[in-house]
Amino acid sequence: MTTAVVELRGCTRDYGAVRAVDALDLAVHEGEFLALLGPSGCGKTTTLNLVAGFVEPTAGRVLIDGEDVTGRPPHLRGLGVVFQSYALFPHLSVRENVAFGLRERRMAAAEIERRVGDALELVRLEPAGRQRPSELSGGMQQRVALARALVYRPRVLLLDEPLAALDKKLREGMRDELRTIHRSVGITTIFVTHDQAEALGLADRIAVMNRGRIEQLGPPREIYERPATRFVADFIGASTVLRGRAVAADRVVVAGGTLHVGGRALRAGADVELAIRPERLRLVAAAGDNVLDARVEGLVYQGAQTEVTARLGDGQRVLVFVGEPAPVPLAVGQTLRLFLPGEAFMVLDDR
Amino acid sequence: MSFRLLPAVAVLAVFAAALAALFRWSLLEFVPGSLQPGGLTLANFRAVLAPQYVGAIRDTVVLSALTTVLTLVCAYPVAYALARTASRRVRSLILVLTLAPFFTGAIVRTYAWVLVLGNTVVTWPVPMLFTERGVLVGLVHFSMPTMILILAAALSHIDPVYERAAASLGASPAHVFRRVTLPLSMPGIVSGGLIVFAWTLSAFPTPELLGGGKVKMIANVVKDLGLDSFNWPGAAAFALLALALTLALLTLVGRLSSDRAA
Numbered sequence: 297m298t299t300a301v302v303e304l305r306g307c308t309r310d311y312g313a314v315r316a317v318d319a320l321d322l323a324v325h326e327g328e329f330l331a332l333l334g335p336s337g338c339g340k341t342t343t344l345n346l347v348a349g350f351v352e353p354t355a356g357r358v359l360i361d362g363e364d365v366t367g368r369p370p371h372l373r374g375l376g377v378v379f380q381s382y383a384l385f386p387h388l389s390v391r392e393n394v395a396f397g398l399r400e401r402r403m404a405a406a407e408i409e410r411r412v413g414d415a416l417e418l419v420r421l422e423p424a425g426r427q428r429p430s431e432l433s434g435g436m437q438q439r440v441a442l443a444r445a446l447v448y449r450p451r452v453l454l455l456d457e458p459l460a461a462l463d464k465k466l467r468e469g470m471r472d473e474l475r476t477i478h479r480s481v482g483i484t485t486i487f488v489t490h491d492q493a494e495a496l497g498l499a500d501r502i503a504v505m506n507r508g509r510i511e512q513l514g515p516p517r518e519i520y521e522r523p524a525t526r527f528v529a530d531f532i533g534a535s536t537v538l539r540g541r542a543v544a545a546d547r548v549v550v551a552g553g554t555l556h557v558g559g560r561a562l563r564a565g566a567d568v569e570l571a572i573r574p575e576r577l578r579l580v581a582a583a584g585d586n587v588l589d590a591r592v593e594g595l596v597y598q599g600a601q602t603e604v605t606a607r608l609g610d611g612q613r614v615l616v617f618v619g620e621p622a623p624v625p626l627a628v629g630q631t632l633r634l635f636l637p638g639e640a641f642m643v644l645d646d647r
Numbered sequence: 648m649s650f651r652l653l654p655a656v657a658v659l660a661v662f663a664a665a666l667a668a669l670f671r672w673s674l675l676e677f678v679p680g681s682l683q684p685g686g687l688t689l690a691n692f693r694a695v696l697a698p699q700y701v702g703a704i705r706d707t708v709v710l711s712a713l714t715t716v717l718t719l720v721c722a723y724p725v726a727y728a729l730a731r732t733a734s735r736r737v738r739s740l741i742l743v744l745t746l747a748p749f750f751t752g753a754i755v756r757t758y759a760w761v762l763v764l765g766n767t768v769v770t771w772p773v774p775m776l777f778t779e780r781g782v783l784v785g786l787v788h789f790s791m792p793t794m795i796l797i798l799a800a801a802l803s804h805i806d807p808v809y810e811r812a813a814a815s816l817g818a819s820p821a822h823v824f825r826r827v828t829l830p831l832s833m834p835g836i837v838s839g840g841l842i843v844f845a846w847t848l849s850a851f852p853t854p855e856l857l858g859g860g861k862v863k864m865i866a867n868v869v870k871d872l873g874l875d876s877f878n879w880p881g882a883a884a885f886a887l888l889a890l891a892l893t894l895a896l897l898t899l900v901g902r903l904s905s906d907r908a909a
Contacts (some may be wrong), residue, residue, distance in 0.1 A: 350811055368813040371823075383812035396826070400817035444816070511806045 299362045301326050301484045302347055302452055307356035308508075309342050315340040317354070318508035324452075329485045330479065333504035335531065340488045344503070347486060349373050351444060360451060361431050366487035372402075376445030377485075380457040382437045382482050384429035390416070390440050391425040397448040415447040432583055435466045439473070446481060455487040471497060492532050496520060504528050526644045529571035535549075536614045537644070538570045551608035553588045556638040569644040574603070574615040575638035579623055579632055590614050593629050606632055672883035684880055691884035700868060704892060707864040710779060710854075711847040712822065715734040715840050719793045721787060722839070725796030727828075728856060731807070744794045753789075757856045760785045764857065777859030785853040790843040801835020802828075837904040841897065848893045865889040 300323035300405055309317040324330050343512065346352040346358055349370035358366045376397075394415050398408045416422045419439035430435055438458060445453060458474070459467045473548050475498055478485055488606035489495050492512040495502045496516040503513045504527070505620040508615055512524040523529035526537060542562035548555050548570060555570070580587055590606035593613075597620075604616040616634060618626065673692070676685030729741045748756055762768055764775040764784065775781040805828065813823040851866035858867070869889070872880030 317867075348815060350814075369820075370811070371817050371819055374817070375815060377810055377812065379812060381806070381808055383806070383808040385809060385812070385827060385831075387833075396813070397816035400822065448817070559684040 300324055300359070301328075301361060302486065303362075304343070305357045305359065307343075307346055307353040309346060309351060310354045313606060315508050317346065317353070320508070320510060322503060322510065324484060324486060327371060327482050327484055329487065329498060329500045330484065331502045332488045332505055333490070333492060333495040333499075333502050333531075335490060337394045338505040339508040340490075340505045341456060342508075344456055344486060344488045345564070347452070348377055348454055355375055374451055376450035376453045378438075378445050378447070378453070378455045378458050381459055382429075382441040382461075384437055384440055384444070386428065386430060388428075389425065390421065390427055390429065390432070394428065394442060394444045394447050396444060399550035401448055408595050409468040411447055415443040416599050418446070418480070419443045421471075434462050438470060440464065440605055442474075442477065446483070447479075449483075451484070453483045453485040455485065457488055457490070459489070459491070467494075496608060497530075503515065504531060506531075521642070523644070526569060526571070529642060529644060534574050534615055534617075535571045535580075535612075535642075538564055538572070538575060538608075538612055538614070540570060540609065542566045542569055551588055551610040551612060555586050555588075555636060555641070557637040557641045559641070559642065560643055562643070571642040571644055572636055574617040576637060577614070577616045578635045578637075579616075579618060580635040581633065583633065584635075586638055588634050588636065589615075589631050590634055592626065592630050592632060595628060604627060604632070606634070657702060669883050669887060672880050673887050675880045677878050677880040679878075683878070684875060691880045692888065694881055695885040695888055703863045703865060703868045704889065706779070706862070707889075708896070709724045710783060710786065710812075710862075710864060711844050711850075712790075713783055714790060714847045715844045717783070718843050719798075719836060720789040721838060722791055722798055723792035725791075726795045726802055726835075728797040729795065730802035741795075745795055753852050754856075756789075757785060758851050760788070760853075760857055776857065779858075779862050781857045782854045782862045782864075785857045786847055786850055789850075789853060790847065794839045794843055797834045797839035797891055798832065801832050801838075823860045835869070837901075841901060844900065845897055847895065848896070860907045 302324040304320050304322045304326075307317055307320045308315065319341075320343060322343070334340045334342055342351060346353055347360075349365070349368060351572060352367060356366075357364055357537060360373065360375075380645055384390075385396070388396070391412055394412045396407050397404040398411055403411070412425075413422070416425060419438055419444065421436060421440055424432060424436060424440075429440060433438065438461075442458075455474075459470050462470055478498075487495075487499065496519075501514060502516055502519050504511045504519060506527050512519060512528045519528065520532055521534075523532060529535045529537060538550050540548040540555070542548050542564055543554070544564055546557055547558050548562065548568055550570070557570065583589075590608050592604055592606050594603075594605035598604040599620065601617045601619050602622060604618055606614050606616060608614060615635065616632075620624075660871040672684070674687050674689070675691075677683050677691065677694075725741060725745065729738060732738055732741075734808060746758075751759075760781070761776060764771070764781045766776070773780065775784065809827050809831065810823050813827045814820075818826060849866055849868070850864055854862050854864040855865050855870070858864075863871070865885070869882050869886050872878045
């Protein structure tokens, strides 16, 4: 494996008594698009600020291209940052905003002119060059911020919730655009978000963060299909977590029924937690292996599917997405027979 | 007109009456040795265009401009600290240090400066007391708290994310200040500058006491004319002239700076 472009080694950051980032290790590779995903307060933005140099770690080192940059001020780190609020300078035109970093690098005027033109072309904003940022829409401001951060070809691009301030429609458009730009520029990118759809759709790898630590780091499909912890299973997508007791290496008793569970070998007699995605459960007519009965408690019709909340015999709650039109009429209080495929179970780490 | 505006009209009428009285006096003939004025004349305006009076106006404008610039330079760092410190204690300390001297009142404070500038506390390499330098020191000190508060208000409206953004783009702290913080604080610089400039034009006790009769600003000349020579018509004419000039200057400065800020 090549050296990491960005590496955090045992980074901890305290704010008074609060530990925002806790002994974090992370390596980001050349050209990679890495998402830091987690709820607010999980330390993802602090992690980004550690890389940018806006905050210094209380303990640990920050490396860029193998070089220790801990303690080096942000203006000497040569990174590009897109802020959540964009932070476009209100007293400068769009072109002057984009040229800011090139001026700091004392480039010749003609070279600046050319590069600014190229960068604005990349984000399709050539005609807006003379305008003030306040005259642009949110989506356009976002693209100016991106052009400003990319124009001097930084080693790493840092994005702090870049889509959060946009409305839904624009956000989806911008997401595609971000992916396209990342592909054409090929720049190593770290991206902070609390939106799992954004992370799943954009990132090469996702680091799911919770309480200042990385819970799981891996490609989107792995994070979604094989969440390592209960937190990840809860945070990414909807899921039902069932508690049961293993009776054999591949069998778990839940609510009086026996479930065959694929994947990893279980220790007989151990309490285990199984997660399952609501779209994987199916309604069946007959009792059998991996079939549990549940009483319907709530129905939310959503057009393409209905979200069914039901309770098992022992009171554990299950979430089921039933595709519409439903095979049987659904009603609160009725008993449904649910098939839980063994290969769909995710065995969670004991924590 | 609405009756609700009546109280305002009543108050404003008093101000208008005072201005009208000033205007009337300026057009009456000065009879030396008498407090009773003569008939209507324009002679007062001709008289106050004499070199010593015009000189006082020039000195006043120069002193006010210098005061404005020096106050800006001295107040900016304090205002920046006040706006950006996270510590309540530091904020209180700055406010106490800058505001406390002003609770002592203009006369006591100015006499304190007489002691400081008069080589009793500090030995100055150049004469300070009863010179324009000394007056300038007093005027700057007087203007500092207002300027600090105005600049701090402007600076606290600048989101620190702009400074972070500039740093991320490669700007050193000095460049961040010159290219981002300073231009974004222009509205505060303009309004603080205008206020200090305007009130320094009409300064009285500071030049009176620290100038020791050797430094004459407009208000001191008005007092000399009116209370020493008992030339009330002359004092009124000079005051009106200075008032017109002040308004013209402020309009000019205001227009220039709003063009720059836009």
